[in-house]
Amino acid sequence: MKKRQTQARVPRCKKCGAPAVIYMRQHRLALCETHFQEWFVNYTQRTIEKYHMFGPEDRVLVAVSGGKDSLALWDVLTQLGYRADGLYIGLGIDEGTQYSQRSLEAVRGFMAERPGLRLYVVDMKEAYGETIPELARRVRRGRGKPCSVCGLSKRHIMNELALREGFDVLVTGHNLDDEAAVLFQNTLRWQTGYLARQSPVLEATHPGLVRKAKPFCRFYEREVAAYAIVRGIEYQYDECPFSVGATTIYYKELLNQLERHSPGSKFQFYTQFLKAKKKGLITFHEPEGEVVLRPCRICGQPTTAGEICAFCRMWVRPDMDLEEAKRSVPSLTFRVETSESEEG
Ligand code: Q46
Ligand code: ZN
Ligand code: ZN
Secondary structure (H helix, E strand, C coil): HHHHHHHHCCCECCCCCCCEEEEEEEECECCCCCHHHHHHHHHHHHHHHHCCCCCCCCEEEEEEECCCHHHHHHHHHHHCCCEEEEEEEECCCCCCCHHHHHHHHHHHHHHHHHCCCCCEEHHHHHCCCCHHHHHHHHHCCCCCCCCHHHHHHHHHHHHHHHHHHHEEEECCCHHHHHHHHHHHHHHCCCCCCHHCCCCEEEECCCCCEEECCCCCCCCHHHHHHHHHHHHHCCCCCCHHHCCCHHHHHHHHHHHHHHHEEEEEECHHHHHHHHHHHHHCCCCCCCCCCCCEEECCCCCCCEEECCCCCHHHCCCCCCCCCCCHHHHHHCCCCCCEEEEECCCC
């Protein structure tokens, strides 16, 4: 009697009846290893099409950190036949864990098994003379944590490199858990500007901005992790040491509690928000009318922060004239590595 009950509970793949490796309640779908991989790749393509992210002719730049999300994304886009190159930014975060070095090793390990991939590498120390923690200490931004300097630098570098190298779109591995946590945070504070902009695809609203997309935004984190594992991707398991105590982690925990109590709620929360916005049932605006973007007088990237963007300001002193300021801001340098060779 007992035995029969146990057997009945083993989920079976909906396609072939083999033992399932995953059950996705929000889709009422259990799949075996083979069919889960197939489904995951097809569902990514459906998300790309649903939100008009990019087409087969577009050049795609994948921001890779060495973590499961970005490497799984690069893997899927390559399988789907997209022209997708990687961009890795060496932040120089060590803190006794060699976090950055091990992240780059994970990216290189991934590439070694996939010939023909191309990776742009920007090393903060080489390009700008300082690692992220050093830069954050010097400019004293972010109350002891380098995250604000890090986020600002990554956004700036990704945008500049994508435009300079002629990419049509920059993609990131943000998943549903990331997006739901950000949505939750923004809703709690009614951050109308952020709510207006939160979207799976961000159009280039200015010639100095690259289009951005998040093809994994409808996957739970556990689904991406399961995909990375069944594909044998050896990713960097550790989080950045500075992520400890981040508010988004706290919101993720809250949403996980909610999810345990009411499965599928994260998916509903995020996708219904997008649907309601699309239908015009809810609308959000920037608090003070339209945001005015002007090109930074040093790097040319659009900024709302006045004459000089927040990134360039990290190298500029108030007593400098424009010419001196221009000379003080280091310019972006990078190297290219390909799967066939150790160093590019
Ligand atoms: S912002 Fe902060 Fe992250 Fe940069 S310093 Fe680490 S935790 S990597 S997404
Ligand atoms: Zn199956
Ligand atoms: Zn600038």
